[in-house]
Amino acid sequence: MSDTPLVRARGLVKRFGSGDAESTVLHGIDVDLYRGELVALQGPSGSGKSTLLSILGTLMRPSEGTHMMMDADLAEADDGELTRFRNQNIGFVFQFHHLLPDLTAEENVMMPAAASAGRETAAMRTRAAALLDAVGLSDRRHYRPGAMSGGQRQRVAVARALINAPALVLADEPTGNLDRESADNVMDLLGRFNLETGTCFLISTHDVKIADRCSRQVGLLDGRVVEGKG
Amino acid sequence: MRYAVKIAFRHFLSSPAQTALLISGVALGVTVFIFMSALIGGLAQLLTLRTVGSIPHVTLEMRERSPGLINPVTGAQLAVQKDLSRRQQIAVWQPFIAQMESASGVIAVSPQIRGSAFLIRGQAIAPVGVFGVLPDKLSAIADISSAMVAGSATLPSDGILIGWKLADDLGLHVGQAIQVRSDRQRERSFRISGIFSLGIASADRQAIYMNFTTARALFDLPSGISRIELKVSSVGQAPRLAEMLGRATGLKVTSWTDENAQLFEALDAQSRTGTIIKVFALLTIMIGIASAMLLSVMRRRNEIGIMRAAGVGRLFIVQVFVLEGTLIGATGSIAGALLAWAALAPFPPIAQVKSGGLPIDVGQGGILIAIVLTTLAAAIASILPARRAARVDPVEAIGQ
Numbered sequence: 001m002s003d004t005p006l007v008r009a010r011g012l013v014k015r016f017g018s019g020d021a022e023s024t025v026l027h028g029i030d031v032d033l034y035r036g037e038l039v040a041l042q043g044p045s046g047s048g049k050s051t052l053l054s055i056l057g058t059l060m061r062p063s064e065g066t067h068m069m070m071d072a073d074l075a076e077a078d079d080g081e082l083t084r085f086r087n088q089n090i091g092f093v094f095q096f097h098h099l100l101p102d103l104t105a106e107e108n109v110m111m112p113a114a115a116s117a118g119r120e121t122a123a124m125r126t127r128a129a130a131l132l133d134a135v136g137l138s139d140r141r142h143y144r145p146g147a148m149s150g151g152q153r154q155r156v157a158v159a160r161a162l163i164n165a166p167a168l169v170l171a172d173e174p175t176g177n178l179d180r181e182s183a184d185n186v187m188d189l190l191g192r193f194n195l196e197t198g199t200c201f202l203i204s205t206h207d208v209k210i211a212d213r214c215s216r217q218v219g220l221l222d223g224r225v226v227e228g229k230g
Numbered sequence: 231m232r233y234a235v236k237i238a239f240r241h242f243l244s245s246p247a248q249t250a251l252l253i254s255g256v257a258l259g260v261t262v263f264i265f266m267s268a269l270i271g272g273l274a275q276l277l278t279l280r281t282v283g284s285i286p287h288v289t290l291e292m293r294e295r296s297p298g299l300i301n302p303v304t305g306a307q308l309a310v311q312k313d314l315s316r317r318q319q320i321a322v323w324q325p326f327i328a329q330m331e332s333a334s335g336v337i338a339v340s341p342q343i344r345g346s347a348f349l350i351r352g353q354a355i356a357p358v359g360v361f362g363v364l365p366d367k368l369s370a371i372a373d374i375s376s377a378m379v380a381g382s383a384t385l386p387s388d389g390i391l392i393g394w395k396l397a398d399d400l401g402l403h404v405g406q407a408i409q410v411r412s413d414r415q416r417e418r419s420f421r422i423s424g425i426f427s428l429g430i431a432s433a434d435r436q437a438i439y440m441n442f443t444t445a446r447a448l449f450d451l452p453s454g455i456s457r458i459e460l461k462v463s464s465v466g467q468a469p470r471l472a473e474m475l476g477r478a479t480g481l482k483v484t485s486w487t488d489e490n491a492q493l494f495e496a497l498d499a500q501s502r503t504g505t506i507i508k509v510f511a512l513l514t515i516m517i518g519i520a521s522a523m524l525l526s527v528m529r530r531r532n533e534i535g536i537m538r539a540a541g542v543g544r545l546f547i548v549q550v551f552v553l554e555g556t557l558i559g560a561t562g563s564i565a566g567a568l569l570a571w572a573a574l575a576p577f578p579p580i581a582q583v584k585s586g587g588l589p590i591d592v593g594q595g596g597i598l599i600a601i602v603l604t605t606l607a608a609a610i611a612s613i614l615p616a617r618r619a620a621r622v623d624p625v626e627a628i629g630q
Contacts, residue, residue, distance in 0.1 A: 059539055059625050080543065087541020094628060098536040102240035112540035119232040160540070 005032035006069065006167055006200050007056060013064035014051050014223075025051045027223045028065070033202060035167065038194045040211035041204040043220035049204040050172055052220065056202065057090050057170045058082040070167060087116045091161030091199075093190075095173040097153035099145040099160070105132060106141040109159045124163070131159035135189055151182030158189050162199070169193075171203040175210060187213055234546055238553035241526065242561075249558070252522050256562025257569055259515040260604050263508050264570035264595040270504035271594025274497045275580045278465060281493055282486055284372040284428050286340075286459035287468040290326070290481040292318045317345075319454030326458060326479055335462045335471060338370035343445035344456040349392070349438065350409040350417075354400050358392075358438045360412070362445020362456075371459050374426050374439060380404045381424025385441045389423035393434035397425045410438070412448045515559070515604055516611040523555045523615035527622075534619050535627025544620035551616035552609055559608020563601040570595060 012029040015022055025048045033039060033056075043049050054060035055067065058074055067074045072085060091112075099108045107120075109128040114120045132138050135155040137148075145153050154174065161169050171190065175183035187210055194201050203214060211217050219226045242249060320326070323341055330339045343362030348355050365385045369375040375383040379394055381404035390410070392402065402408065404422050411417040420440070428434055446452060458481075462468050469485040476483035487494065527534070534547055577590035 054625050057539070083538070083541050083543050085541075086539070090541070092539050094536075098532060098628060100533050100536070102237075102244045111537070112542065114233045115237075115537065115540070115542040115546050117233070118546075120236075164541075 006035050006037075007031070007033040008068045009056065009062075009065060011065035012052070012055060012062045012067065014048070014055065014060070015063045025223050026055075026062070029220075029223070029225055031056075031218065031225070033168065033200050035200055036194070036198045037200045037202075037216060038191060038214045039200070039202045040214035040217045041202055041220065042206070042211050042217055043226075044206075046222075047220040048223040049220055051223075053170045053172050053202065053204055056168075057092060058086045084116070087112055088164055089167050091164070091166040091169040093154070093157050093161050093169065093171040093174040095176040097145065097150070097157040099153055099156055101145055104142045104144055105137060105148065105156045108145070108156055109163055111160065111163075113163050127163060128159070131162055132156070134193075135159050136185075149182075151178055151185060154178060154182065154186050155189060158186060158193075162193060162197070165197065165199075167200060169199055169201045171201060173204055173206070175205070175207060183207070183210070231549065234549035235553055237550045238557060241530070241550070241554045242557045248522075252518070252558050253562040253565055255518050256515050256559060256604065256608070257566035259511045259518070260563045260566025260600050261570045261573070263511045263600045263604070264567060264597055265574065265590075266504050266507050266511070267600070268570075268574050268590045268592055268595035269588065270500055272580055272583075272589035272591035273500065275591055275594070276583055276589035277493065277497065279580060281490060282465045284430055284433065285486055286371050287462045287465055287486045288460040288472045288475065289484045290320070290458040290460070290475060290479060291456070291484075292320050293480075293482045294318065317449065317451065317456075319451055319456060320458065320481065321454040323455050323458065326481075329478070330458065330460060330475070333471070333475075335464060335467055336460055337463050338367070338461040340364070340367040340370040340459045341442075341455045342457050342459060343442060343449055343451055345412055345414075345445070345449040347410050347412045347438075347448070349396070349400065350411060351400050351402065351406075356396060356400055356436075358396065358410075358436050360410070360445060360448070361437060361439045362442045362449070363439060364442045368439065371461060372428055372433070374428075377426040377428045378424050379427045381422065383426075384423055385439065386423065387441050387444050388420055389441070390420045391424045391426055391439040392422060393437055394425050394427045395431065395435035396438070397422075399435070410440075410448065414448070414450045416448050416450070418444075418448065512603060512607050515562075516607045519555050519558060519608045520611040520614060522558070523551060523612050524618065526554065527551065527615045527619040530619070531622055531627045532629075534622045535624040535629075538622065538624040539628060547620040547622075548613075548616040551619050552612045555612025555615070556605060556609040559611075560601070560605045562608075563604035566604070567597045567601055570600075571597065 009029060009031045012026050013024065014026040015024045017023055029052060041049050055062050062075060070089060074082065077085065100111065103111065106128050109131055110120055110124045113124045129138065129141060132141055135158055137152060137155055140148055140152060175186050178186060190201055191213060193199055203210065205211055327339055327341060330336055340363060345360050347358050347360050349358045368383060368385060374391060397403065402422055404424060406422050407419055408422065409417055409419050462471055469487050472483045472485035537547065571592065574590050574592045574595060577588060580589055580591055583589045
């Protein structure tokens with residue numbers, strides 16, 4: 001593991017609303033993430049896990065604090081720069097698969113790459129096929145999400161998160177909507193990709209079993225880091 | 231852009247029933263647009279055709295000459311009386327006829343003796359306008375031959391043709407003898423050779439046609455003529471031809487358009503009304519598409535959110551939704567154009583429209599314009615929903 005963190009966030013504060021209605025969700029979070037790490041982000045509902053993931057994923061700007069990733073100062077970047085950075089360097093897996101219903105599994109996997117390039121290429125198709133093969137869905141390439149099970153859809157979502165070979169994958173309760181077997185399958189996949197590609201995974205979860213499979217755990221309570229393990 | 235087209239096309243095909251309904255709405259608007267264009271264009275053509283069918287397109291007469299005046303002494307009042315004893319006439323007219331007959335676009339030239347007269351039958355007297363025409367030019371301006379309802383379209387020296395209303399008013403019939411007294415107080419008797427019905431009330435009640443030579447004697451015009459009337463192949467070119475002939479002959483030249491200003495005002499008002507209806511049809515289409523696209527954006531908020539989270543730019547999102555709206559507009563307009571064409575094709579050409587029939591001219595339906603305008607309007611209508619889509623906050627839209 002490199003000494004230089006892939007992500008370095010310092011003093012992240014996030015406030016919502018203003019005046020009397022203002023509420024602070026994150027209270028000065030410091031977090032470092034390294035290449036090749038598989039990190040669990042734990043905490044009860046309302047502890048700020050999703051908000052922290054959104055900030056680290058550049059979907060949301062912090063009210064205060066610094067956010068660096070791969071030497072880029074993301075707190076200072078404009079929307080267009082953040083969009084391009086996110087497309088190339090960050091993948092997302094959500095609790096619900098959020099696949100596009102009008103596209104096939106293969107087209108869904110290719111979507112982030114194709115949309116930024118403006119077209120689908122043979123190289124993208126090859127990589128999408130390889131990823132679908134890796135998640136065990138090579139025979140479902142041309143199926144639409146409506147024709148697949150919940151576990152299969154989530155595996156397609158994992159493949160989609162990896163299409164641009166991102167340095168960081170943020171997974172917000174990726175197994176929260178799956179049965180035990182499907183959840184284990186998805187975690188196996190995340191673990192395998194983490195080992196094979198060196199991609200850093202930050203996984204938000206309530207599930208202790210899932211957290212135990214990670215190399216490091218970060219705990220959040222009321223918007224503050226409270227514990228860390230590993 | 232290619233990928234945006236693909237996604238837009240998938241959106242377009244994703245809800246067939248909803249898309250079909252949208253396309254039907256657009257198609258209906260386009261059908262109204264084309265129908266109104268074809269009807270208003272056809273009506274204008276029919277009115278023009280009916281109006282100019284029996285009248286000269288260009289008329290040449292002698293200019294009225296004002297007497298030369300000596301400058302009056304300051305303070306004196308000067309009254310000029312028009313000399314009515316001399317009939318206005320074109321004294322030298324034969325060279326003009328040859329010149330006009332060879333002019334481009336001229337299809338008929340008719341020298342005429344014109345004057346006012348009374349038709350007398352016993353105690354009954356009716357004022358009439360006399361058309362003294364060359365027998366072979368009888369139908370050169372108004373198609374008298376085709377309008378005959380009794381007798382024959384011939385003009386012997388002692389025969390006249392009268393309108394059916396005049397015949398009805400005076401109880402006249404073919405072969406009957408009547409007297410004609412001109413405004414020169416010359417009177418002679420004629421036989422009624424035929425009765426016509428032009429469908430123009432003034433002509434059917436007040437016009438009588440007689441032989442050119444006979445009219446000369448009746449109106450004291452031994453060598454000159456009253457006027458020359460022309461018909462042209464394209465009525466729209468009449469004003470330009472009139473201007474040209476005016477310069478070439480020095481005569482007073484009048485185009486049919488000069489004397490039918492009211493018709494043009496009516497056609498113009500009709501055209502403006504049609505434009506307003508077409509604009510409203512387009513606006514309805516635009517509002518319909520904008521509403522549908524806004525609904526589509528709402529329905530696809532989650533998908534937009536996930537695309538934005540995956541690093542898809544705002545411009546791409548705008549492209550997808552504008553293309554989707556454009557696809558709906560293009561498909562709907564083509565469907566509407568086909569529908570309109572199928573509905574309008576059975577209508578007869580304007581020249582064959584019967585009384586009470588709809589004067590539809592498919593050629594003036596503006597089918598291509600309707601397709602282009604509707605597609606463009608659809609694209610414009612989609613911009614606002616597309617911009618709204620691009621502003622979707624991925625965190626809110628995904629809403630775990």
